[in-house]
Amino acid sequence: MNLPIAGAVVVPMPREEKKVKSLLKKLKGVEIKGVGSKGIAIVLEAKTTEDLESISKKIEKWNCVIDFQLVYFNVEDIK
């Protein structure tokens, strides 16, 4: 069974939190779960691991993001 779901923390560059949040909202499969002192907690969900990884790649490459950290990656899908 494929359950490509991940939890991640996105850390914006200083003063870029608003921009990052609005970009995240536009991404399909991404839900913002809260904003804490250490970043924005998100959950990513996709049909395949490939899709999930491509969303991660996208976020990681944004200039307004200093750190993107997967903190949970569903295990069943690791080949």
Added chain:
Amino acid sequence: MSMKLSRREFIKASATAIAMTYAGLAVKPVFAKESELKFGRSQCRFCGTGCTVLVGIKDGKVVAVKGDADSPVNFGRLCMKGYKLPEILYGGGGKKRLTKPLIRQEDGSFKEVSWEEALDLIADTFVDNIKKFGPDSVAWYGSGQNTTEEAYAANKLFKGIIGTANVEGNPRLCMASAVGGYLNTFGTDEPAGSYDDLDLADCFFIIGANMAEQHPMLFRRVIDRKSAYPDRVKVIVADPRYTPTARYADLHLQFKSGTDMYLLNAMAQVIIDEDLVDHEHLKYCTFKKELGSSGELMNLEEFKEFLKDYTPEKVESITGVKAEDIRLAASWFARKGYSTVSLWTMGLNQRTKGVQLNCQVHNLHLITGKIGKPGCDSLSLTGQPNACGGTREQGGLTHLLPGHRLLANEEHRRQIAEIWGYPVEQLPTKPTGPAVNMFMRLEKGDIKAIWINTTNPAQSLPNADRYREAMRKAFTVVSDIYPDRTTEVATAILPSAMWVEKEGVMGQTDRRSQFIPKLIDPPGEAKPDFWQIKEVAKRIAKKLGRKDLGFETEEEAWNEYRRCTKGTDVDLWGATREKLKAHAGGVQWPCPSTDFDNRGSNKRFISKEYAKKVFGKTTKKYSTGYVTLYDQHLEDKKLEGPVNYYGTNPLHGEPKGKALIRAVNAEVDFEMPDKEYPYVLNTGRVIEHWHTGTMTMRVRLLRELNPEAYVEISPQDADRLGIKNGQNVRITSPRGSIVLSAWITDRAQPGMVFVPWFDENKLINDLTVDDPKSWSKAGEPNYKVCKCKVERA
């Protein structure tokens, strides 16, 4: 958990809870269906940070990895590479694990052979050469990724049984200058502080390091601290590239490549001129001209006089950094009543003046007293997971013996020979030469047989092409997990077990040792390197009529090694297997005590009383056990405090107990741009890949994120040369030429191009400089500054 929750909902809830916890929101993490998996504690092997990981096993395979929340290294967090650890084990990108010993045939093909046959051939060839040409005709080239037990066994085989000092390793290419810097300043290698200082620092001075991409979990601690105190905490990044780390900084000192010695002397000049000096701390220091033990001693006034040629205004035109920015950086660094941590990696180490640059950073800490206090340290970051443990501490370089001992020191040789159980005359008395010199001797034919273990020098040596040919001609044994550029030129290939397929100890940046257990079996006939070394040692010892290694298991080797460190500054006597297994994040030396809860010293060079004064306490508790906030070696040896830099190494010289502030003249690197080659070529790593990509190129996500090498060119240079993004560009140095696609980016400084070295099909190290004059005083090559030209291809 509600029974009505679907599997998908449950996993989502788990992912949410964990993400919220790590984002700093108060939720307790829950993990899904973990009862199905068996988790074992290990350590990530992808960088020198040493994040503690929990490895999930199902049906004899690694299927999951998560950070260990109990670890004081990463508090349960991991970076993208860490999460992809399971995939490095199982091949990908067109490559499978090596599973059988292979021997090259006359026609160049490789034939599968039995272990017996391979081991006999290796031992016979090594012994034949030793008998015909002497012990220096054979060599070992190891790695900062060997476990300490492997490195110790190899060191004992080559220096103890064979009697050659031809023992080197790839840490020479990354850490040697840092060792030289610590020895010249403190008389002893490795830092005074710990990762814990990052959580208390008010100023971060990051120079020659792209932490956001190369040490992401440590950079997270920088971010956490800055986010908690945005005004109080200042982040200064000194780097010719505009990296993500530089983008995050409050102040980016973008000096011209090769000119940072001027910048650092200018910061010292401002600190002294504006009397931002900590006069109390200067009681524990003295000033000395240049490196080594022979230079003249100076006083503060003379040091001030020495620095008068380095005012920010004078160095502005050399460095390209505005005088006011240098002044601001110096004032943030030296703020009285605030703490400062410096962090650096290859940008300082892989340089012609690498040792001096390291000393200059230490100078800033010593004159401002930003050391030995909470949130203060001069902390050199390592690049590999066991460069510190297996090489620096264990003595895996030509001039060293275990426990920070020197081969050339008769008493040190006698001590080690006694533990090893060999006559002292069996040990070599003089070092031979550093890594690149060893490959030069291989090229000359002086070295006839070499064993390369867990490293890929055919891709990583400077001017690598030259040495690939030398390896092809010699009898070259390569132990590794995947075929790479070095197995390509091998005579014999030995398939190795990796990471959790074998057990061993690894030691990282902040004097920390962690244990990696064997959790699964290696594939096919692959065997642990420790076993390979032990088997070859048995055969060689027998043929030479000498005693063999004398231990059978990794644990026995570790316990013998602990004896070598007992009573030394790198005291690991207290790092028992039992403690290493039990405590997430391991033990920090000096740790003379075997008391189970005692996890070693978080700070060095300060006494218990001094710790009480500056920390308000003397120990720090972790989820299991505690570390002392003072130096247990000082206590053990009854060295006088409150601050005592041991200062006993011959490189350091007198006076004992004082640190040396080194007055070093600023100079540029060996090979600077000229008319024919007007650009600086800078090389390094990228976030997705590690070193030569042997492992990370097996991971699909990482491969797709960054599939091949490219060249970073500044928009100004691209404009001038008429180069468009993605267009092919030819880079030529006096040693070679390569075509790469252009990435036009403000990461690159005008006049400098940057190329990553992970791509085995685009070997940028065929262009880097290997001239001995370009090496640092510690024999480390220069991968950061060499000249090149850039043209449209």
